[in-house]
Structures are given as structure tokens and as C-alpha cells.
Amino acid sequence: MVNAEGLTKVYKSKELEFRALDDVNISFDSGKIVSILGPSGSGKSTLLNCLSGIDKPTSGNVFIDEKNITTLKDDDLTEFRVKNMGFIFQFFNLIDVLNAVENVELPLLVLGKDKKESREKSLKLLDRVGILNKAYNFPSTLSGGEAQRVAIARALISEPKIVWADEPTGSLDSKNSFEIMSLIKELNEKNGQTFVIVTHDIRVSNFSHEIFKMDSGKIVAQELV
Numbered sequence: 457m458v459n460a461e462g463l464t465k466v467y468k469s470k471e472l473e474f475r476a477l478d479d480v481n482i483s484f485d486s487g488k489i490v491s492i493l494g495p496s497g498s499g500k501s502t503l504l505n506c507l508s509g510i511d512k513p514t515s516g517n518v519f520i521d522e523k524n525i526t527t528l529k530d531d532d533l534t535e536f537r538v539k540n541m542g543f544i545f546q547f548f549n550l551i552d553v554l555n556a557v558e559n560v561e562l563p564l565l566v567l568g569k570d571k572k573e574s575r576e577k578s579l580k581l582l583d584r585v586g587i588l589n590k591a592y593n594f595p596s597t598l599s600g601g602e603a604q605r606v607a608i609a610r611a612l613i614s615e616p617k618i619v620w621a622d623e624p625t626g627s628l629d630s631k632n633s634f635e636i637m638s639l640i641k642e643l644n645e646k647n648g649q650t651f652v653i654v655t656h657d658i659r660v661s662n663f664s665h666e667i668f669k670m671d672s673g674k675i676v677a678q679e680l681v
């Protein structure tokens with residue numbers, strides 16, 4: 457379960473203060489697909505970054521399975537993230553000089569896992585996300601939909617409990633968006649992983665179990681689908 461209380465994020469520049477998150481309380485169960493919807497600038501990415509420990513809130517606490525991640529030291533937080541979380545971004549964030557399978561296996565190698573086993577596991581996962589035939593392609597030779605499948609495989613390779621996705625379909629056409637969301641739904645159903653997806657695309661939220669709507673740094677509505 458993810459539970460955040462009183463999350464506030466204030467950006468300060470010179471004399472100006474901007475409240476990107478304003479006393480947000482949010483909670484959702486594990487194993488769900490959760491969408492965070494809202495207009496540009498409403499604080500969606502800031503919320504995702506604070507919930508996932510990428511960013512520190514100005515005040516408030518985030519509990520993941522009852523562990524308060526806001527009070528963890530940087531090294532402990534990094535370790536917690538590597539072991540328990542995967543990330544998917546709008547522009548895929550693949551490493552250009554590594555091919556698809558090398559991108560996918562990288563998190564395992566960072567964790568010191570066996571090279572041969574890591575390669576086998578990565579190839580299996582590329583097969584599962586439907587692009588084993590592109591395993592040795594470099595990112596520049598992949599279509600947007602293919603690159604996002606590689607990024608999803610990379611996010612899932614260390615079997616994280618939670619996958620955070622910031623506009624995962626934001627740079628894809630509607631056919632590829634639908635396919636990527638169908639894949640996320642299938643993976644969620646088979647593995648029981650929690651997916652938290654920031655989007656401003658209402659069609660993406662149709663794949664969710666729960667939708668939170670944001671406006672001006674606050675959660676203004678919550679719907680169970």
C-alpha cells in the first residue's frame with residue numbers, strides 16, 4: 457500500500473514561492489493500476505516524484521508498505537528504490553550506446569547479478585513484451601512503441617513491487633498508446649505489480665482501477681473504476 461499524508465512541495469525562487477503540491481493526502485492499495493490525471497502544471501509529476509522518492513517533499517510523509525521513505529537516508533532510499541521500484545518515462549530514457557537487451561539487463565548488472573543469468577532473463581522479458589526480434593537493436597533504430605516496450609522491460613527486470621510511469625504514452629500515437637496500456641494491464645494482472653501512471657490522456661485512465669484528479673497542487677477528485 458502507498459499512503460502519503462500532508463504532502464507539500466514548495467519551490468522557491470528569489471522572493472517568489474510556488475506551491476506545486478498543497479497538503480496532498482493520497483492512498484491506494486498494492487496490485488492496482490492507479491492514474492493521476494490533471495491539466496498541465498497541476499502537480500502530477502511532482503506528486504509522482506515525491507511518492508517514489510525521486511524528489512523530497514517540503515513537508516509530509518510517504519509510506520510504502522508502512523515504511524516511511526521520507527525519513528530514509530539518501531543511500532537507504534536509493535537501495536529501497538532499486539529493490540522495489542521501476543520507472544517508465546515519456547521519452548523512454550534508454551541509453552543510446554547500449555542495445556535493447558543491454559538496456560534491459562543493466563539494472564541487474566548494477567545489482568551485481570550474474571551476467572549470463574541477467575542476459576537470459578532480459579531476453580525472456582523482451583519476448584514477453586513482444587520485441588525479442590529487436591533485442592540487438594540500438595534505441596535509435598527502434599520505433600517509439602518499441603522503445604517504450606524496451607523501457608517497460610527495463611522497469612520490470614528487477615521484479616519491482618511498484619512501477620512509476622510519467623506520461624508513458626505521451627510520445628506515442630493512439631494505436632501504440634493502446635498497445636502499451638494493454639501490455640501494462642496484462643503485466644499488472646499476471647504479476648500483481650502496482651502501476652502508478654501520470655497522464656493527461658483520459659483514454660489511459662480507462663485502463664486503471666483507480667483515478668486521482670489533480671488541480672493546482674491538490675487532489676480534487678478520486679474515482680474507483
Ligand SMILES: Nc1ncnc2c1ncn2[C@@H]1O[C@H](COP(=O)(O)OP(=O)(O)OP(=O)(O)O)[C@@H](O)[C@H]1O
Nearest residue numbers: 467474476494495496497498499500501502503656
Ligand atoms: N524545479 C522547479 N522549480 C520551480 N517550479 C517548478 C519546478 N518543478 C515544477 N515546478 C512547477 O510546479 C508546477 C507543477 O509541475 P508538474 O511538473 O508537477 O506539473 P504536471 O501536472 O506534471 O504538468 P505537465 O502535465 O505539464 O507535465 C508547475 O507550475 C511547474 O512550473
